[in-house]
Amino acid sequence: MGVFSRTCEYAMRAVFFIAHRTPDGSRVGIKDISEGIDSPAHFLAKILQDLSRRGIINSAKGPNGGFYMTEENLSRPLSDVVEAIDGVQIFKGCALGLKQCSVKNPCPLHHEFKAIRNDLTKLLNGTSIKSFNEDLLNGMTSLKK
Amino acid sequence: MGVFSRTCEYAMRAVFFIAHRTPDGSRVGIKDISEGIDSPAHFLAKILQDLSRRGIINSAKGPNGGFYMTEENLSRPLSDVVEAIDGVQIFKGCALGLKQCSVKNPCPLHHEFKAIRNDLTKLLNGTSIKSFNEDLLNGMTSLKK
DNA sequence: ACAATTAAAGAGTTTTATATCTTTAATAAA
DNA sequence: TTTATTAAAGATATAAAACTCTTTAATTGT
Numbered sequence: 202m203g204v205f206s207r208t209c210e211y212a213m214r215a216v217f218f219i220a221h222r223t224p225d226g227s228r229v230g231i232k233d234i235s236e237g238i239d240s241p242a243h244f245l246a247k248i249l250q251d252l253s254r255r256g257i258i259n260s261a262k263g264p265n266g267g268f269y270m271t272e273e274n275l276s277r278p279l280s281d282v283v284e285a286i287d288g289v290q291i292f293k294g295c296a297l298g299l300k301q302c303s304v305k306n307p308c309p310l311h312h313e314f315k316a317i318r319n320d321l322t323k324l325l326n327g328t329s330i331k332s333f334n335e336d337l338l339n340g341m342t343s344l345k346k
Numbered sequence: 347m348g349v350f351s352r353t354c355e356y357a358m359r360a361v362f363f364i365a366h367r368t369p370d371g372s373r374v375g376i377k378d379i380s381e382g383i384d385s386p387a388h389f390l391a392k393i394l395q396d397l398s399r400r401g402i403i404n405s406a407k408g409p410n411g412g413f414y415m416t417e418e419n420l421s422r423p424l425s426d427v428v429e430a431i432d433g434v435q436i437f438k439g440c441a442l443g444l445k446q447c448s449v450k451n452p453c454p455l456h457h458e459f460k461a462i463r464n465d466l467t468k469l470l471n472g473t474s475i476k477s478f479n480e481d482l483l484n485g486m487t488s489l490k491k
Numbered sequence: 492a493c494a495a496t497t498a499a500a501g502a503g504t505t506t507t508a509t510a511t512c513t514t515t516a517a518t519a520a521a
Numbered sequence: 522t523t524t525a526t527t528a529a530a531g532a533t534a535t536a537a538a539a540c541t542c543t544t545t546a547a548t549t550g551t
Contacts, residue, residue: 202432203439204349207509210443217442217454230527244510250529263518266527287347294348297362298355301490309362309478309487313469317462324458333454342454345446352539375497389540395499408548411497493551500545511534518527 209286212248214238216282219268220334228267239346255285280325292322354431357393359383361427364413365479373412384491400430425470437467
């Protein structure tokens with residue numbers, strides 16, 4: 202596995218996909234999303250239920266229902282998605298998994314690893330979903346599988 | 347989970363522990379190691395078998411046997427341990443898990459994430475186990491659980 | 492040769508992550 | 522008010538990671 206769990210990868214891809222597809226308040230269904238991001242539909246449904254419950258995305262049932270994102274949703278940092286799924290360990294945890302690890306009692310990787318974690322935090326915490334989406338909309342980036 | 351799998355955390359801790367305890371060519375047993383790094387003994391045994399097979403550490407059976415590290419072992423980069431257990435995804439993979447992701451077809455995180463991955467690679471690939479161990483030996487860092 | 496010690500190997504079990512299938516509830520439109 | 526459509530929820534199923542237990546093989550010292 203990479204840095205994030207597979208579930209978290211699906212979640213991020215889905216969020217970008219929804220943002221990309223619902224700029225105007227329209228909705229996009231689970232089928233379209235799961236095909237668009239190449240993930241198992243039912244599994245993704247669970248993930249989106251979770252994100253929806255947490256207010257990271259929005260959903261509506263019934264005909265013309267589906268998932269969508271408001272300006273409020275778009276203004277959130279991507280770290281909200283990661284934290285919702287994978288938790289905070291990736292932003293805070295010791296590389297070696299030591300509980301005692303700290304500046305006062307650093308593990309062999311502590312200082313250098315902290316710098317890397319901080320960069321990751323800055324990237325995910327400091328950038329809104331909206332701004333990632335702008336690059337997607339103007340074709341500078343892509344979600345091609 | 348953090349950036350590395352639990353198995354990989356154990357592996358790194360064990361490698362540091364062995365290096366720390368066998369500076370002179372002596373050996374240290376699985377019991378001591380697993381207690382020293384707070385990991386399940388039998389599970390760690392499997393991990394160390396694997397590292398031993400790959401030549402990352404050494405072992406000897408019988409009385410006064412155990413695990414140890416030679417100068418050759420110590421000169422290797424820590425990335426060898428990580429790669430042996432977790433593979434290369436963490437150094438090379440797309441943050442969103444996309445196969446097509448590349449400079450020519452970048453995902454929304456591509457450029458910034460690549461910089462972070464490169465820093466991680468530089469840290470693990472560019473630093474020998476020995477040099478991490480030196481900090482441990484002179485008390486600048488610790489493996490306290 | 493024998494007994495003791497140690498890692499290696501093999502064969503599980505348990506837990507967590509990932510994935511699937513079915514039923515229910517909400518909503519919209521006819 | 523009925524039907525169609527959609528997400529939510531519930532219940533399993535499968536696969537992978539983490540962990541345990543038992544047996545075997547190698548080595549040492551007596």
